[in-house]
Structures are given as structure tokens and as C-alpha cells.
Amino acid sequence: MIQFNRVTKRYSSMARPAVDGLSLDVREGETCVFVGPSGCGKTTTLKMINRIFEPTAGEIFVNGENVLTQDQDQLRQGIGYVIQKTGLFPHYTVFENVATVPRLLKWEEGRVAARVRELLELVGLDPDENMQKFPRELSGGQSQRVGVARAMAADPPVMLMDEPFGAVDPITRTQLQNEFLTLQQKVRKTICFVTHDIDEAIKMGDRIAIMNHGQLVQYDTPENLLLAPADDFVAEFIGSDRSLKVLSLLPVRKVLKRQFRMVSETAELSTVRASFDASERNRLVVEDERGNLVGYVSRSDMDKAGSARGWNRFIKPFPAFLPPEATLRDALAVMLQHDIGAVPVMEGRRRFMGMIYLDDIRSYVGEAYQERDSDSSTQEGA
Ligand SMILES: Nc1ncnc2c1ncn2[C@@H]1O[C@H](COP(=O)(O)OP(=O)(O)OP(=O)(O)O)[C@@H](O)[C@H]1O
Ligand SMILES: [Mg+2]
Numbered sequence: 521m522i523q524f525n526r527v528t529k530r531y532s533s534m535a536r537p538a539v540d541g542l543s544l545d546v547r548e549g550e551t552c553v554f555v556g557p558s559g560c561g562k563t564t565t566l567k568m569i570n571r572i573f574e575p576t577a578g579e580i581f582v583n584g585e586n587v588l589t590q591d592q593d594q595l596r597q598g599i600g601y602v603i604q605k606t607g608l609f610p611h612y613t614v615f616e617n618v619a620t621v622p623r624l625l626k627w628e629e630g631r632v633a634a635r636v637r638e639l640l641e642l643v644g645l646d647p648d649e650n651m652q653k654f655p656r657e658l659s660g661g662q663s664q665r666v667g668v669a670r671a672m673a674a675d676p677p678v679m680l681m682d683e684p685f686g687a688v689d690p691i692t693r694t695q696l697q698n699e700f701l702t703l704q705q706k707v708r709k710t711i712c713f714v715t716h717d718i719d720e721a722i723k724m725g726d727r728i729a730i731m732n733h734g735q736l737v738q739y740d741t742p743e744n745l746l747l748a749p750a751d752d753f754v755a756e757f758i759g760s761d762r763s764l765k766v767l768s769l770l771p772v773r774k775v776l777k778r779q780f781r782m783v784s785e786t787a788e789l790s791t792v793r794a795s796f797d798a799s800e801r802n803r804l805v806v807e808d809e810r811g812n813l814v815g816y817v818s819r820s821d822m823d824k825a826g827s828a829r830g831w832n833r834f835i836k837p838f839p840a841f842l843p844p845e846a847t848l849r850d851a852l853a854v855m856l857q858h859d860i861g862a863v864p865v866m867e868g869r870r871r872f873m874g875m876i877y878l879d880d881i882r883s884y885v886g887e888a889y890q891e892r893d894s895d896s897s898t899q900e901g902a
Pocket of ligand 2: 562564682
């Protein structure tokens with residue numbers, strides 16, 4: 521969908537090129553994240569796609585056509601652009617900001633108004649409350665939402681987003697990222713997304729382009745990047761907590777155990793003890809008659825429990841739960857925080873889906889690296 525063919529950009533004031541021989545393809549419907557240190561050429565790369573700058577050498581194709589031979593207005597109408605630091609027009613209201621492109625396209629006013637409403641709702645802003653505000657009356661997170669809405673106004677197939685969530689606190693940022701991922705699943709745009717935050721890149725990208733001094737160092741899926749960094753620069757950029765980041769690639773719903781030994785809260789003590797005898801674990805999950813989660817009991821407490829029924833009082837509630845879309849990294853954090861070796865996964869507040877155990881996390885990391893090592897050794901052998 522977007523192709524770079526040995527693209528170089530040299531600003532006259534600079535000795536070395538800002539972008540240096542860049543070649544890569546961004547596939548339709550994918551999010552490509554450009555990441556790298558400040559000044560490595562990320563913004564310059566984006567601005568050549570919608571022709572704010574022209575390459576000094578090389579070619580860029582959007583939809584199979586060289587951007588330099590396309591009509592500039594038409595090209596830009598097909599490309600939504602979220603500018604670094606949002607770049608809202610300060611003297612325009614939120615409504616007017618979002619309406620910019622549709623009005624340029626001479627949409628009839630009723631259609632413009634309906635579209636602005638729809639978009640504000642889509643990015644999580646109440647239209648009635650916010651439409652007439654000016655950018656200075658918005659919080660950082662709200663401005664970023666308006667920036668995204670404005671870029672999407674004419675429903676362009678391609679979006680360029682330059683640090684769209686850069687200027688907000690970590691909590692708002694996580695929220696914006698999650699909303700954006702949900703939105704992208706629906707709209708499936710081809711997106712070039714710039715950030716200098718590797719965690720954001722791993723979370724948002726189908727593919728990640730790591731740049732340094734204007735050059736592309738590695739272009740790969742988040743998984744490959746984490747498991748097989750191309751060189752020391754990439755390894756260092758990713759950080760020493762590489763294996764922890766691998767955990768953030770996998771949602772718990774993909775590894776949770778649905779089948780495991782449970783005991784019923786109405787069981788006799790002898791049955792509970794027999795369950796422990798048949799299990800290697802020191803804790804067992806307790807369910808009620810309808811299969812709802814009640815809590816857990818520990819082996820040592822069952823050894824203490826005297827009477828046949830009284831064992832119930834030893835049932836303890838789980839201190840934490842995870843939603844199915846939480847990652848293994850979230851699971852590990854919760855386990856460390858509460859000093860527990862297992863966490864239940866709940867859909868909504870009620871539906872018990874299964875358990876995540878510390879062993880599962882450990883073996884996932886071990887296997888991921890082992891597979892990778894044996895892959896590369898067979899490649900070397902061949
Ligand atoms: N309009 C310009 N004129 C001259 N030099 C420029 C211009 N824009 C950027 N540069 C230079 O080109 C290099 C790459 O800049 P660019 O803005 O693409 O970096 P970036 O990766 O987006 O950085 P950041 O993370 O800080 O936004 C820098 O050395 C910068 O000083
Ligand atoms: Mg930049």
C-alpha cells in the first residue's frame with residue numbers, strides 16, 4: 521500500500537541525510553510503527569508520504585502510484601495526518617477543526633455536522649459538551665482525541681500519526697492506545713505511526729521499523745524484534761527487559777487453563793483431600809454448584825481442617841482477577857503484587873474463564889527463546 525524505494529532526504533543545512541536510503545513496504549490494513557531516537561528521521565519520513573517534503577532521491581508509492589506524479593490535493597485527501605503535538609488550529613472550535621477536510625471537499629453542511637458528531641463519539645468525546653470549545657479549553661488527552669478525529673474526518677484509507685499520544689500522562693495514554701486498537705480493528709486503515717517509545721511500538725505495531733541516524737536498522741514484527749534483534753543498537757533500544765516485553769505480546773486468553781482440578785464447595789473433606797493427593801499443587805480452586813468461582817483452599821489448611829464439612833471456612837477469596845485481554849505481563853505483575861502463583865481470568869465481573877499459573881508464564885518465555893534458538897541453529901546448519 522505504501523512503498524519506500526531507496527528514499528533519501530537531505531536538508532540543505534545538514535551534512536548527513538535526515539533519511540538515508542530507506543526501503544520498506546507497509547501492507548494494506550497494517551499499522552507500521554516508526555521508532556527510534558530523537559532526530560533519527562521519523563517525522564521527515566512521514567512528511568514525505570503526503571508530500572510536505574519531497575525526497576532528494578528515491579521514490580515513494582501510495583496505492584501503486586508515485587506520490588510525486590499524483591495530484592497533491594487528491595493525494596492529501598486520501599491521507600489523514602495527526603501532527604506531532606496535535607497541531608489543532610487554535611482559533612477554530614473543536615467542531616471547525618474536525619470539519620476542516622470535509623469542508624475543503626465541499627461536503628454539504630448537514631453531512632459535515634453529522635460526520636463531526638459521529639467522529640467525536642468514535643474517539644470518546646461527548647459532542648454536545650465539546651463541539652464549541654476551543655483547543656485551549658481541552659485537556660491534553662482531549663486534544664489528542666480531536667487530532668485523531670480530524671485526521672479521520674474524510675475517512676481516508678491511509679493515516680499518518682506522529683506521536684499522536686505523546687503529550688499525555690501514562691494512564692490517559694494507555695487508555696488512548698487501547699481505544700485506538702479497538703477502533704483500528706473496526707476500520708482497518710493503513711497506518712504509519714511514529715513514536716519514540718518502544719513499548720508503545722510493540723503494543724500498536726503489526727510491524728516495527730527501527731531507525732537510527734536516518735537509516736532503517738530492522739523492519740520486523742514485534743515478536744521477531746524482541747526474540748531476534750538485528751544488532752546491538754536494536755537490542756539496547758529494546759532494553760534489557762526483553763523477556764518481560766515478550767510477555768506483553770500474549771493475551772492471557774490464549775494460554776489460560778480451562779481444564780484443571782477444582783473442588784466443589786459442597787464436597788466432603790475426604791474428597792477435597794483426595795483432590796490434593798491427586799494434584800501436585802498446594803492450592804486448589806473452589807467452585808460452587810453452578811461452576812462459579814468461589815476462591816481457593818491450601819493443602820496445609822486442609823491438613824488442619826478436622827470435621828467433614830467445616831473445611832469451608834478455610835476458603836479464601838482471590839485477591840485479584842484479570843480480564844481475558846490482559847497480557848501475560850499484566851498477569852505476572854498481579855502475581856508479584858499479591859504474592860500469589862495463580863490468577864483467575866474473568867469475562868466481565870462474573871464469568872470465570874480459567875486460570876493463569878506462574879508455571880505457564882515461565883514455560884512460555886522458555887519455549888519462545890528455545891524455538892528461536894533452534895530455528896537459528898538449523899538456519900546456520902543449512
Ligand atoms: N525543516 C527542516 N529543515 C532542516 N532540517 C530539518 C528539518 N526538519 C528536520 N530536520 C532535521 O532532520 C533530522 C531528522 O528530523 P526529524 O524531525 O525527522 O526527526 P524525528 O525522528 O521525528 O525526531 P523527534 O523524535 O525529535 O520528533 C534532524 O536532525 C532535524 O534537525
Ligand atoms: Mg518527530
